[in-house]
Amino acid sequence: MEHPVRDVRNVIRALCQGSPQEQSDAVNRYFVPSASFVHPFCRVPSFEGLRLPIIGAKIDSRTLVLAIFKWYKILSPKIELEIDSVVFDQRSNLLYLTIHQVFSIWFIPFYKAPVKLVTVLHLVPSNQRQNNGNSNGNGDNDDTLNHDQPNSYHHLNGTGEDEPSYAEVAAGEAHPSSSPSSPPRHGNNSSGGSRSQSSGGGSTQYLIKKQEDYYQVNEFLKFLLGMPGAYLWYGWQVLSTFFCILGAFFLGPLTYFVGPYVVGSKTLPQVLQRNGSAGGSAAVNSRIKSA
Numbered sequence: 435m436e437h438p439v440r441d442v443r444n445v446i447r448a449l450c451q452g453s454p455q456e457q458s459d460a461v462n463r464y465f466v467p468s469a470s471f472v473h474p475f476c477r478v479p480s481f482e483g484l485r486l487p488i489i490g491a492k493i494d495s496r497t498l499v500l501a502i503f504k505w506y507k508i509l510s511p512k513i514e515l516e517i518d519s520v521v522f523d524q525r526s527n528l529l530y531l532t533i534h535q536v537f538s539i540w541f542i543p544f545y546k547a548p549v550k551l552v553t554v555l556h557l558v559p560s561n562q563r564q565n566n567g568n569s570n571g572n573g574d575n576d577d578t579l580n581h582d583q584p585n586s587y588h589h590l591n592g593t594g595e596d597e598p599s600y601a602e603v604a605a606g607e608a609h610p611s612s613s614p615s616s617p618p619r620h621g622n623n624s625s626g627g628s629r630s631q632s633s634g635g636g637s638t639q640y641l642i643k644k645q646e647d648y649y650q651v652n653e654f655l656k657f658l659l660g661m662p663g664a665y666l667w668y669g670w671q672v673l674s675t676f677f678c679i680l681g682a683f684f685l686g687p688l689t690y691f692v693g694p695y696v697v698g699s700k701t702l703p704q705v706l707q708r709n710g711s712a713g714g715s716a717a718v719n720s721r722i723k724s725a
Contacts, residue, residue, distance in 0.1 A: 442529060457507065469642055
């Protein structure tokens with residue numbers, strides 16, 4: 435992926451809604467061989483070159499990730515999926531996606547699980563040659579999944595406009611919101627937008643080394659118990675909130691006795707702020723011992 439925020443939309447759709455060949459192409463192109471996968475119901479640890487007993491063949495963890503996506507599509511051939519937002523943290527190479535989908539198992543009548551989740555993709559930079567090496571050797575560039583889907587490049591805020599990334603705004607390369615006077619951020623290049631530049635002047639390519647899917651408890655209960663399970667958990671959450679209110683009301687006075695540490699006439703945060711220079715920790719420790 436040259437522009438993760440935009441390219442990832444097509445990658446996710448190929449993984450979850452594409453044909454078996456599209457799924458294979460997407461996994462082999464955009465996941466590193468040792469990619470790992472974490473989900474409430476399954477987990478793939480990172481490994482590479484594992485030799486299978488008896489058969490003797492070597493496999494990578496990416497092969498198991500592909501098997502999960504294929505089984506996911508077999509269970510639910512028609513998956514309704516929308517990506518609500520995408521945020522890329524360039525400093526830590528983390529890509530955050532908010533997704534909602536409707537998962538329906540074809541052999542269970544009336545079964546539907548409308549769920550919402552947050553997916554975190556751990557990315558690793560790779561040059562163009564490394565990226566093409568993971569694309570099954572077909573010689574295609576990174577735009578294979580993108581060139582026929584311009585609508586996938588829409589903004590992340592629901593208004594139909596592209597939004598500059600935080601890194602662009604912080605670097606002064608873009609304004610916080612789009613305006614007619616702002617220079618266009620992409621032209622004929624389908625990956626468009628701001629792209630991280632490598633030291634050699636080329637665009638940085640990103641591969642996925644780990645995928646983590648996070649569900650609220652009531653969301654993944656929809657897979658197991660349907661909407662009744664979600665409603666039961668919702669009721670427990672409301673009851674737990676009521677207990678929190680009772681605890682705060684009746685046990686609140688205890689906070690006056692077990693509140694923040696007091697050093698002399700000042701609280702510990704005030705002392706830390708006052709002694710924030712070198713040697714402050716030793717001064718705090720000595721004052722606490724003498725108090």
